[in-house]
Amino acid sequence: MEIEIQLTDSLIPAKIAPPAGGHTGAWLEFSGIVRGQENSELISGLEYEAYQEMAEREIRRLLESLAQKHPCLSARVIHRYGVIPVGETAIYVGVAGRHRQEAIALLAEFMDRLKQDVPIWKRRAMPIAAPISPRHETPPFAPVPPSAKLPTVSLDEAVAHIQSACQPLPNIRVSLPLALGQTLRETVYATENFPARDLSTRDGYAILVSDSPATFQIVDTIHAADWKPRSLQPGQAVRVATGATLPGPNLRVIMQEDVERQGDTITVLKDDGAANVRLCGEEIKVGQPILESGLRLDGGKLALLATAGCTQPLVSPRLNVIHFTTGDELVSPERVPGPGQIRDSNSILIRGLLQPFVNELEQAHLPENFEAAWARLDLSRIEAADLLLISGGSSVGDLDFTRPLLERLGFRIIFAKVNVRPGKPLIFGVNGTRVAFGLPGNPLAHFVCLNFAVATAIACLRGETPPTFLRGPLATALADDPCPRETLWPGRVLRTTESTQLQPLPWASSGDMTCLALANALLRIPANTTALEAGAEVEYLPALGRLES
Amino acid sequence: MRVLFFAQLQDATGCPNTELAVAEPLTLEQLWLILLEIFPELHAYRPNVRLACNWEYAGPETFFSDEDEVALIPPVSGG
Numbered sequence: 138m139e140i141e142i143q144l145t146d147s148l149i150p151a152k153i154a155p156p157a158g159g160h161t162g163a164w165l166e167f168s169g170i171v172r173g174q175e176n177s178e179l180i181s182g183l184e185y186e187a188y189q190e191m192a193e194r195e196i197r198r199l200l201e202s203l204a205q206k207h208p209c210l211s212a213r214v215i216h217r218y219g220v221i222p223v224g225e226t227a228i229y230v231g232v233a234g235r236h237r238q239e240a241i242a243l244l245a246e247f248m249d250r251l252k253q254d255v256p257i258w259k260r261r262a263m264p265i266a267a268p269i270s271p272r273h274e275t276p277p278f279a280p281v282p283p284s285a286k287l288p289t290v291s292l293d294e295a296v297a298h299i300q301s302a303c304q305p306l307p308n309i310r311v312s313l314p315l316a317l318g319q320t321l322r323e324t325v326y327a328t329e330n331f332p333a334r335d336l337s338t339r340d341g342y343a344i345l346v347s348d349s350p351a352t353f354q355i356v357d358t359i360h361a362a363d364w365k366p367r368s369l370q371p372g373q374a375v376r377v378a379t380g381a382t383l384p385g386p387n388l389r390v391i392m393q394e395d396v397e398r399q400g401d402t403i404t405v406l407k408d409d410g411a412a413n414v415r416l417c418g419e420e421i422k423v424g425q426p427i428l429e430s431g432l433r434l435d436g437g438k439l440a441l442l443a444t445a446g447c448t449q450p451l452v453s454p455r456l457n458v459i460h461f462t463t464g465d466e467l468v469s470p471e472r473v474p475g476p477g478q479i480r481d482s483n484s485i486l487i488r489g490l491l492q493p494f495v496n497e498l499e500q501a502h503l504p505e506n507f508e509a510a511w512a513r514l515d516l517s518r519i520e521a522a523d524l525l526l527i528s529g530g531s532s533v534g535d536l537d538f539t540r541p542l543l544e545r546l547g548f549r550i551i552f553a554k555v556n557v558r559p560g561k562p563l564i565f566g567v568n569g570t571r572v573a574f575g576l577p578g579n580p581l582a583h584f585v586c587l588n589f590a591v592a593t594a595i596a597c598l599r600g601e602t603p604p605t606f607l608r609g610p611l612a613t614a615l616a617d618d619p620c621p622r623e624t625l626w627p628g629r630v631l632r633t634t635e636s637t638q639l640q641p642l643p644w645a646s647s648g649d650m651t652c653l654a655l656a657n658a659l660l661r662i663p664a665n666t667t668a669l670e671a672g673a674e675v676e677y678l679p680a681l682g683r684l685e686s
Numbered sequence: 687m688r689v690l691f692f693a694q695l696q697d698a699t700g701c702p703n704t705e706l707a708v709a710e711p712l713t714l715e716q717l718w719l720i721l722l723e724i725f726p727e728l729h730a731y732r733p734n735v736r737l738a739c740n741w742e743y744a745g746p747e748t749f750f751s752d753e754d755e756v757a758l759i760p761p762v763s764g765g
Contacts, residue, residue: 169765185764186692186693187764188690188692188738188741188757188759190741191738191741191742191757192764194741194742216764216765227765228764228765248765251764251765252762252763252764252765253762254743254762255762255764256692256738256757256759256762256764257762257763257764257765258692258693258760258762258763258764259763259764260693333700356707357707363705364700364701364703364704365704365705366704366724367707
């Protein structure tokens, strides 16, 4: 019988041609496929390990012995190893015979015996991320009646409403790349010692700690990736590389510069008594906390988690956000606006500010007509969203429809006007654990509302500390026409090693764009202020992601 | 002698392979005694582990010498 055996770590082709020649009457093919379930758990794949040389020999031996019993013409076996995704072939067997009976018998018996003797193992199942249970229980689409006339709220009242309405969503486990920039929500304890065994910190010769320096016999050589345990006798030394695992405990390393080597013996010329060993558990001991809950995960902390084998840390949830722009005057930034049109800058502004906190951000434009807009909504997507943002359409002009749209979606409106400049027509609605904002369309008003209102909601939904106002002195004087509302003035925090100063930025209207590129904070200017001296102390709010703490 | 560990035995010993210096050929029983001394973790697995010598399953008559490749084969699960 002709036999062909292949062990491979790549995809097994779906179709393989039967052997040529006129003798074959039966060509039987079998593919063993990785199923999506292992031990009643959903998986995304299986990892196989093979002792390749021996597996090949065993398969051949098996086929040769079976061919005595079931004479066939040829057999071809391909077994894959490594990670095999669900739905792909782990083993392929093709058997050619003169007649079907012996081919079927050989195949059946081969598969049974393979599972007894061939050194190939299902090493581990790759778990599938557990299906995310719906975060929000209430169905969103029981329309609420329009609320009675709502009073205009102050800035502090608006923030307090948002904080009490936004309940923290459950924390989630994510892979290390997705954990970057997220807040760790559990204290991580070491489950292994690090280093796992004593390591040499020098190129040199390992000897017993109790041995006295003289002449030693070299009995072994250990490179960085080797693991060669052995007990050393007095007078014996093992050549070791920097970073190499020592062959046992209670050893120290004499640096190679301090010995003279002749063949397999060394003579110690100088011994300062240094151990030159990183002891097992010297850096991290089993059970020791390695990262505290509440830390923000940066590259260095993620590297520590990787070293400790903690690959699915528990972090704050990222939010699913849906953002609609409204307003027929908007055109995409790629286009040249016609008369009466402007480019949409709010979509990228929202993406830019919210990116670190967002799992999915879906953005779309709605026509400026209630029924047409309603017809455009994908209600199942809105049902899955944690946060709904609608830009424009939030003042009381004829064409504005954010508030009725939110009410139709079941959001109870908490407030619809805030006594702040810019950003007065800000709408906040709640539907169970979902929240929604209607943001005034002007970009500067957008920036202000995102930083004081939406940022507060995002922090609360993620179980983090909401942004708070700090205090600092103005870098320059500020002059203003008296306004009966508080102002959140775009500003720039100037930090030196000695001081923090606040630079108010010039802005002409709530459509003013140039200061957006510079602003990293909002300065809180009291109502009816006409002038503030340089050095006057004001409150300020760092902008989302713009000011490193 | 090169000794290879597969599947869960790798997790138990913490390494995929190790080198043993063997002066005289060992019986299966003698080799196990040495392995268990270095890796006491293997005790629990021994009843279900077969030894292979140079890519063939070993039997009571097998001798293991310094230049052999020895593998510890836990129950297989291919296919």
